[in-house]
Amino acid sequence: MTMDANGGADSPWQPFETRRRNRDVKREAVLRTAAQMFLDRGYQKTTLNDVADRLNITKPALYNYFRSKEEILFACWMLGKDKAYESIERIDSEGGSGLVKLQQLIRDYARLMTMDFGMCMVCLDDRELSDEWRAEVRFHKRHVDAAYRRYITEGVADGSVAPCDTKLAAFAIGGALNWIGHWYKPGSRTPDEIAEQFVHLLTSGMRA
Amino acid sequence: MTMDANGGADSPWQPFETRRRNRDVKREAVLRTAAQMFLDRGYQKTTLNDVADRLNITKPALYNYFRSKEEILFACWMLGKDKAYESIERIDSEGGSGLVKLQQLIRDYARLMTMDFGMCMVCLDDRELSDEWRAEVRFHKRHVDAAYRRYITEGVADGSVAPCDTKLAAFAIGGALNWIGHWYKPGSRTPDEIAEQFVHLLTSGMRA
Amino acid sequence: MTMDANGGADSPWQPFETRRRNRDVKREAVLRTAAQMFLDRGYQKTTLNDVADRLNITKPALYNYFRSKEEILFACWMLGKDKAYESIERIDSEGGSGLVKLQQLIRDYARLMTMDFGMCMVCLDDRELSDEWRAEVRFHKRHVDAAYRRYITEGVADGSVAPCDTKLAAFAIGGALNWIGHWYKPGSRTPDEIAEQFVHLLTSGMRA
C-alpha cells in the first residue's frame, strides 16, 4: 500500500505532527459516527460493534481514541456544549438590550438544535453517565439555562421585556428550543427558517 | 433493622402477609412503581429485579401481570395517552374559539406533564418498543400533535389567533409543554401555577 | 349444574366408588393428552401449561393426578410397556416354533408402534427420567429385547430359523420396528398392513 501524499517524503512513518493530526481526524470521525448512531437508535441500543462496523474498523480499535463508551457519549455532549458557550460569549460581548440578546440566543440555539452535536445535548440521557461526568453535564446545562434567565431579567430591567415569571419563561423557551432536537428532520423548513420563526413565536408575547 | 423501612410503602404486597387483593390493584401498583423507576433511572437501567424488589415480590411474579418488560413500558405510555385523549375529547365537546381550546389544552397538558404517566410519554424512549407498539405510540403522538395544530388553525380561521406558521407554532408550544416533564420536580411551583403561567406565556403572543 | 346420571341419587356427593372411577377417568385423560403432546412437540417443549390448557384445566390441577411432570412421562412409558408385556406373555403361552413366535411378536409390536403409548416407548427419551425410573424403564426395555433374542435362539434351536448373530439380528428387527414410531402417520397404510409387511420383510431372510 503506497503512502498518501500528506506525510513525510518516502518514510512509512509520517512526521509526528501529521500523525497527531491524523489521530484527531479519526477521533472526530468516531465521534461524529457515534453521535449519529446514538441519535438514530439510542445510546443503549447502539453497540460499539455497530459504531466500529460503520467506520470499517473493529471494536477494540475504538479504544485507541476513547477510554470507554461512556467517554464517547460525554465527548458528544461536550461538543454541543462548546457551541452553546460560544454563542453565549459572543452575545454577551456584543451587547444590546435583554430582548435582543434573548432573541439572538434563541436564534443560535434553534440552529444548534438542528445539528448532530446540538441534538446530542437534548436527546441523549445524562443518566447514562457516571456521577462525575453527569455532574459536569448538569453544571453546563444550568449555565445555559442561566443565560436565558439572565437575558430575560436584563430585559425586564431595561424595559425591553414585559415583567414575567423569569424562571418559567426560561423553561418555556428552553423547552420549545430543546424539543426541536426531537422532531427536526432535514426537509420542509431550513434551520434558518425555523430559527426566525421561533424568535418570533417565543418573543412576540414578551415585549414590553 | 425494621421490616418495612425501605420503601415498600404503598406496595400492595405486604412482606409475606396478607397478600390477597384485587388483581387490578396489583397490576396498577406494578405499573406505577415501574413508571417511577423508569423515570428515575431510565428504562434500560431499571431491571425487573429492581421493580420486583421494591414491590416485595420476585421477578417472575411480575409476569403474572405483564408478558414482558416492554409491555410494562407500553402500558405506562398508554396510561398517559388516555389522559391526553380525554382532555382533547372534553375540549372538543365543550366548544369555544380556537384560542380558548388551545389554552385549555395547554392547561391540561401542562398538568399532565407533572404526573408520572404524563412524564412517561415524553421521557421514555419509544425506540425501546417493538415495531408494532412503537407504531401505535407514534400514531397517538401524532393525534395529540394534530390537536394543537387544529386548534391553532381554527383560531386563525375564527380570528382569535393571529396568522402564523401553524406547524412550527404547534411544535413550539408542544415542546415547551413536553419539556416540563424533563424538569418538573414537586417544589417551588404547583402544577396549577405552572399551567396558568404556560397558558399565558405561550398564547399572549398569538392573539389576533 | 345438575348432577349427571352416573352417581348417587340427589346428593351432590357422589358415592366413593364413582368418585374414584371419575378420578381414574381424568387421570387417564391427562395421560393421553400429555402423551400426544409429548409425541407431537417433544417432552421438553411441552409445558404443563400446554397440557392443562388442552384439558381445559389449570396447571396445578394436574398435580392432583401426578406428582410431577416426570411421573407423567414415566406413566406414559409404562402404559406402552404393559402392552408389550401382554404380547410377550400371550405369545409364550400360545407356544409354537421360534419363528412363529418371532413373527407374532413382530406383528404385535408393529401395531403397538402405531399407537400413542407405543410410540411413547421409542420416541420419548428416557434420559429425562430420574435415575430410579430410568433404571426401571431400561429394565423393561431389556426384557422386551430379550424376548426377541429368545425367540430367535429358540428358532435356531428348533430349526425354524437359520443360524445368525442373535444379538445383532434382534437389534435389526427391533430397530426396524421401533422406527415405525418415528415415521408412522395414519394414512396410506393401515397398521395391519404395516404389521404383515414387516413380518414378511424381517423374517423372509431368516428362515432356515
Place this chain on the structure above:
Amino acid sequence: MTMDANGGADSPWQPFETRRRNRDVKREAVLRTAAQMFLDRGYQKTTLNDVADRLNITKPALYNYFRSKEEILFACWMLGKDKAYESIERIDSEGGSGLVKLQQLIRDYARLMTMDFGMCMVCLDDRELSDEWRAEVRFHKRHVDAAYRRYITEGVADGSVAPCDTKLAAFAIGGALNWIGHWYKPGSRTPDEIAEQFVHLLTSGMRA
C-alpha cells in the same frame, strides 16, 4: 487436585496457556464436544456452560464460533449429512445392480451410525430447530431416504431384488440402521462387523 485430570484431554484450549491456533480447529473442537455431550445427556439438558467448561473456556467464547446453541445443533446434523451424501454420491458413481448399491449404502450407513456425527442425525430431535433449519434437515432426511427407495426400485427393475413394497422396505432397512445410533457402544462388535452383519441380515431376504 491435578490440573488436567478432568477431561480437557483433546481441547485445543489449554487452561490459560498457549491458546493461539487455527480458528477452524477450534470451531470443530466445539462441535465435537457439543455433539458428544448432546448425545450423552440430550440437547436440552446440555447447557452451553457445560460445553464451555469441558473446553476450558467460558460460555460467551462459544459465540465466537456459533451464533446460537441451535446453530451448533444444526452444524452437528450437517456434518453427519455430509457423510451420508458422500456415500450416496460415491455409490451412484460406482454403479452396479440395485442390490449391490443397496448393500453398499447399508454398509456405509451402518458405519456412520457408530460415529458421533452420524448418531447426531438420528438421536437429536430436529424439533429443537427453528422452522427454517428444520425444513432443511428434513429435506436432507428425505434425500437419504429416497436413496434407499431408489436402489430398491432399481434392484427390482434389474432383477437383483425380489418385488416388494418399496416404501416399507426402505423404512424397515432405514429403521434398523438408524437404530444402531441408539444402542451402539464401542465394545463387543466393531463397526465393520456390525456393518457386514446388517448387510447380510437386511438383504438376504430381499434377493430375487
Place this chain on the structure above:
DNA sequence: GATGAATGAGCCTTCATTCAT
C-alpha cells in the same frame, strides 16, 4: 495502531412446583 479472541457481569424470560384459599 489495529485485531481476534476471550471474559465477566448481568438481564430477561421460562417453567415446574408449591401454597393458601
Place this chain on the structure above:
DNA sequence: TATGAATGAAGGCTCATTCAT
C-alpha cells in the same frame, strides 16, 4: 378438587472491556 399467585432455579444471549500479538 381446583385455582390464582408466587417462587427458585436456571439458561441463553449480549456487550463493554481487556489482552496478547
